Each structure stands twice: as structure tokens, then as C-alpha cells.
Amino acid sequence: MYHKKDEPHGLALSLPHANELLQQDNDETPFDGIICIGGEDWWYHNRGHFDFQIMRRLATRWPVLFVNSLGLRVPKLSDNKLFAKRITRKLRSLSRGLEKIENQFWVFSPFSIPGSTGERLSNWALSPQIRWAARRAGIKRPLLWVHCPAGAALTGKLGEKFVVLQRTDRFEAFPEADPTIVKGQIAHLKSTADLVVYAAPLLMAEEQGEVARQVLITHGVDVDRFISAGEHPVQTPADVADIPSPRVGFIGGLDAHTFDPPMFKSVAERMPDIQFVMVGGSSLGDDWCSLPNVHFLGRKPYDEVADYMAACDCLIMPWNHSQWIKACNPIKLKEYLAVGRPVVTTDFDALEGWRDVVTVATGAESFTAAIRRALVTHYDPQIARQRVASETWDRKASVLADHLLRLGQAEVAHKSSGSNTSRPKAA
Numbered sequence: 001m002y003h004k005k006d007e008p009h010g011l012a013l014s015l016p017h018a019n020e021l022l023q024q025d026n027d028e029t030p031f032d033g034i035i036c037i038g039g040e041d042w043w044y045h046n047r048g049h050f051d052f053q054i055m056r057r058l059a060t061r062w063p064v065l066f067v068n069s070l071g072l073r074v075p076k077l078s079d080n081k082l083f084a085k086r087i088t089r090k091l092r093s094l095s096r097g098l099e100k101i102e103n104q105f106w107v108f109s110p111f112s113i114p115g116s117t118g119e120r121l122s123n124w125a126l127s128p129q130i131r132w133a134a135r136r137a138g139i140k141r142p143l144l145w146v147h148c149p150a151g152a153a154l155t156g157k158l159g160e161k162f163v164v165l166q167r168t169d170r171f172e173a174f175p176e177a178d179p180t181i182v183k184g185q186i187a188h189l190k191s192t193a194d195l196v197v198y199a200a201p202l203l204m205a206e207e208q209g210e211v212a213r214q215v216l217i218t219h220g221v222d223v224d225r226f227i228s229a230g231e232h233p234v235q236t237p238a239d240v241a242d243i244p245s246p247r248v249g250f251i252g253g254l255d256a257h258t259f260d261p262p263m264f265k266s267v268a269e270r271m272p273d274i275q276f277v278m279v280g281g282s283s284l285g286d287d288w289c290s291l292p293n294v295h296f297l298g299r300k301p302y303d304e305v306a307d308y309m310a311a312c313d314c315l316i317m318p319w320n321h322s323q324w325i326k327a328c329n330p331i332k333l334k335e336y337l338a339v340g341r342p343v344v345t346t347d348f349d350a351l352e353g354w355r356d357v358v359t360v361a362t363g364a365e366s367f368t369a370a371i372r373r374a375l376v377t378h379y380d381p382q383i384a385r386q387r388v389a390s391e392t393w394d395r396k397a398s399v400l401a402d403h404l405l406r407l408g409q410a411e412v413a414h415k416s417s418g419s420n421t422s423r424p425k426a427a
Contacts (some may be wrong), residue, residue: 010134016259030408031161033063033139034106035130037151037197039169041068042107046280047302048201049333050168050219051147057397058404059105068109069132082084100132106134127157132157143404146193149185150173155192162407167207168199168219173323175257192405197400199329202349205326206271215403218350219331220393222306226338227385229306237304239297240277240311246375249312249341254282254330260320260346265289266364267318279308309339317345318367333358334388340381342374355386361389 038051045359047053055064110129134142144160146152149171155163167190172182190196190334196202196211199218240247247270253259262282268276268291276294277400300308309315315336319325329350336343343358345351351360361370 008153012109021087030141031143032066032141033134033137033143034058034145035065035067035134035139035142035158035160036145036150037067037154038069041109043068043109044065046299046305048305048335050331053393054397056102056105056392058401061401063104063106063137064137065106065108065134065139068107069148098136106133106137119408126299127154128152131158146189149189152185152188155188162194164404165190165193165196167196167203168329170203170324170327173257173327195403200327200350201352203327217396217400219329219334220396221334221338221388221391223338223389223392225308226309226335228340228382229310229342229394230339233307233310236311237307240308242294243275243277245275246276246313246317247311248314248371249277249309250277250316250318251279251309253280256280256284257322257324258319261288263364263367264318265291267368267371268294270364270368274284275369277308277312279305282375288353306335306339309336309341312341314371315339316371317343319346319348334391337384337388340385342379344370344374357387365379
């Protein structure tokens with residue numbers, strides 16, 4: 001199924017060193033578009049994710065085909081409700097087929113199956129679907145950008161000129177995936193990629209000797225949107241308005257590999273006079289926390305997330321100490337700071353450089369005390385906002401585009417030299 005939907009978004013992107021390469025004859029340009037094997041699904045995941053934000057901006061310069069996540073986990077029949085929910089939303093995504101969203105940004109939902117069966121399927125059925133969609137998007141010589149590890153099966157099958165691995169998550173630590181399969185996929189991608197993009201310094205340092213070329217691009221933030229919501233809240237969301245203050249908010253996915261349910265529940269039990277507003281999807285089940293002062297509001301569109309943050313008096317990140325969290329760079333940190341509410345968080349490596357604008361607490365007792373202090377202490381949001389002012393997604397995309405162009409420039413120079421050797425890695 002093919003859909004076309006023109007919705008100009010007005011995203012502007014200034015790419016350093018871009019004009020010379022982009023003005024070359026198309027037949028000489030190393031790549032003429034980007035195929036992104038995403039880690040999420042455009043139709044039901046929060047659109048604040050790294051690959052969504054970056055690809056929408058790169059689409060102001062190149063056609064971009066965003067391929068919705070191929071999946072890592074096989075839904076478990078034992079959890080009937082969650083199984084049905086995941087199957088239903090995936091079928092809805094598949095029904096959308098190929099759609100043009102804005103500018104040159106296209107979204108495609110191919111038929112795929114997660115796990116070992118899906119990997120075998122990818123070897124013959126998936127790549128023709130993606131090549132067809134890429135041609136529709138006007139892409140003939142793609143740069144292949146891979147976030148979802150299952151995209152490893154596509155390397156060498158799409159006519160790609162370059163491969164970029166987005167290593168912003170430690171997918172092998174995802175509890176519902178087969179670690180043996182995922183580790184193999186990631187190892188293949190690291191050995192194949194011309195460039196590996198990291199968001200967390202720890203993970204980048206760990207893999208320094210395993211990849212040809214690295215770049216650290218930490219997560220960005222829609223600065224104007226989140227600051228505006230915090231400074232000039234238009235209206236409290238309807239499902240929050242009836243929840244009395246003070247409100248403590250957590251905005252994000254409630255998942256066992258990131259969130260710390262026992263600690264959070266202990267904190268909420270210690271603070272019956274405080275209301276906890278929980279915004280985001282959950283894979284923890286329905287009965288893990290039934291406290292009367294904890295309010296689960298579910299997923300919200302990305303455009304409304306800032307308003308929910310602004311409706312809270314304090315924002316929290318009660319992360320666990322999993323391998324996933326150790327290698328992460330949470331998007332919510334900079335969004336929280338831009339909104340301008342005090343932030344209480346557990347410790348994690350990517351806090352380096354931000355500890356002076358948040359409160360770090362360990363354990364339920366310490367976390368509870370930190371929240372109470374935050375609610376009664378004067379907080380100046382301008383300090384944190386100044387820190388995130390330069391952390392825009394536009395700036396992140398501009399830096400990344402420069403790195404992609406360097407790959408292309410190195411290829412052009414290589415061909416101009418008349419060398420018959422294999423393509424060099426850009427320095």
C-alpha cells in the first residue's frame with residue numbers, strides 16, 4: 001500500500017560543508033538518500049527518539065526512508081493482553097504501508113518477523129520490499145543507517161554506498177531479545193559500518209578498538225518547545241488538572257530493563273501526600289503498583305509531552321542499574337531541564353557534566369528526601385536552561401550531516417585518484 005501525505009513541517013537545517021557535495025551531478029554523488037532501519041515504529045512510539053529527530057532533519061537535504069522497527073522480541077503468548085496489544089499495533093502499522101510524512105521524509109512498514117525466523121526471512125523477502133520503497137522515495141544510491149540490530153541482515157542487499165550504525169542503545173541487554181542473535185547482529189554491523197554513532201561516552205569507549213570510525217552525538221532537545229511549555233504553560237492537560245498538587249512526574253517508558261519498580265513503589269508509599277504522575281507506555285503489567293497517589297496516564301503524543309512535564313512540580317528518573325542504563329543517554333534529562341522543574345534521579349554514567357543541575361539520590365529513603373527538598377526549595381530554572389540551550393536537535397543533525405558528507409567526500413576523492421582498491425574509511 002502506498003500513501004502520500006504532504007505536511008511541511010518547516011524544519012530548517014544548516015549543514016556545514018554541504019553545498020559543494022550536494023551540487024554535484026547526481027551520477028557522481030556517492031549517495032543520494034538515506035535508508036534508516038529504525039529502532040522504533042513511527043506510528044506508535046514517542047517521536048522524541050534519536051533516529052526520528054535526526055532523520056526528519058536530514059530529510060531537509062536528502063530523501064530519507066525510515067523503515068519502522070523490524071523487532072527484536074517475539075511476543076509471548078503467556079501474556080495474553082500484552083501479546084494482543086503488540087500484535088494489534090503492529091498490524092495497524094503494517095496497514096499504513098509507505099507514506100510521505102513531510103519534506104523528503106518517508107515512513108515504511110515492511111512485513112517482518114522478529115527472532116531467528118525473522119532473520120532468515122530478511123535474507124529473501126525483506127530487502128525487495130525496502131528497495132521498492134526506496135525507489136518510490138527517489139533513492140537509488142542509499143546510505144544505509146541501522147539502529148535496529150535486525151538490520152544487519154540487510155547489509156550488502158540494498159546497494160548501499162555506506163553503512164552507519166546508530167549505537168545509542170545496548171540492545172544486547174534488552175531482556176526480551178535473544179542475546180546470542182543480537183550480539184551476532186551487532187558484531188556484524190560494527191565490523192561493516194563506515195561510521196558508528198554513539199550517544200553515551202561509556203559505550204563508545206568500550207568499543208573504541210572494534211569499529212573503523214566513531215562519533216559521539218549525545219541526545220538533543222527541542223529547546224524552544226520545552227522552555228516555552230515551562231515558562232508559559234497554556235493549559236494543564238485535562239487528565240492532570242484534577243490531580244492535586246504537589247505533583248511529581250515521570251515521563252517515559254515503564255520497562256523492567258530501565259525503570260526501578262520496587263524503589264519507586266517504596267518512594268510513593270513513603271509520600272502519601274504527594275501525587276505521582278506517570279506518563280508513558282508500560283510493559284510491567286497492570287498490578288505492579290496500585291497506590292492511590294500514583295496516576296498512570298499512558299502514552300501521549302510527542303507534541304504534548306512538554307505540557308505534561310510543565311504540569312509537575314518535580315520530575316524524576318528512578319532508573320535501575322542494568323547494563324542498558326549504564327550505556328544509555330536518556331533523552332528525558334535535557335527535556336526535563338529545558339522545561340525548568342527540579343530533577344531528582346538515580347545515578348548513571350551519562351550524568352557526567354550534568355550533576356550540578358540535578359539531584360542524585362541512591363535508594364528509596366534518599367530519593368524520598370531529595371523529592372521533599374526539591375518541593376520546598378527555591379529553584380532557578382534559568383541555570384539548567386542555559387546549559388541545554390546549545391543542545392538542540394538541529395545542531396546535532398548538522399554535526400551528523402557533516403560526518404556523512406565526509407564519507408561521501410572521501411569516496412569522491414578516492415575515485416578521482418583513479419585507485420582500484422576498495423573504498424577507504426574516512427578519517
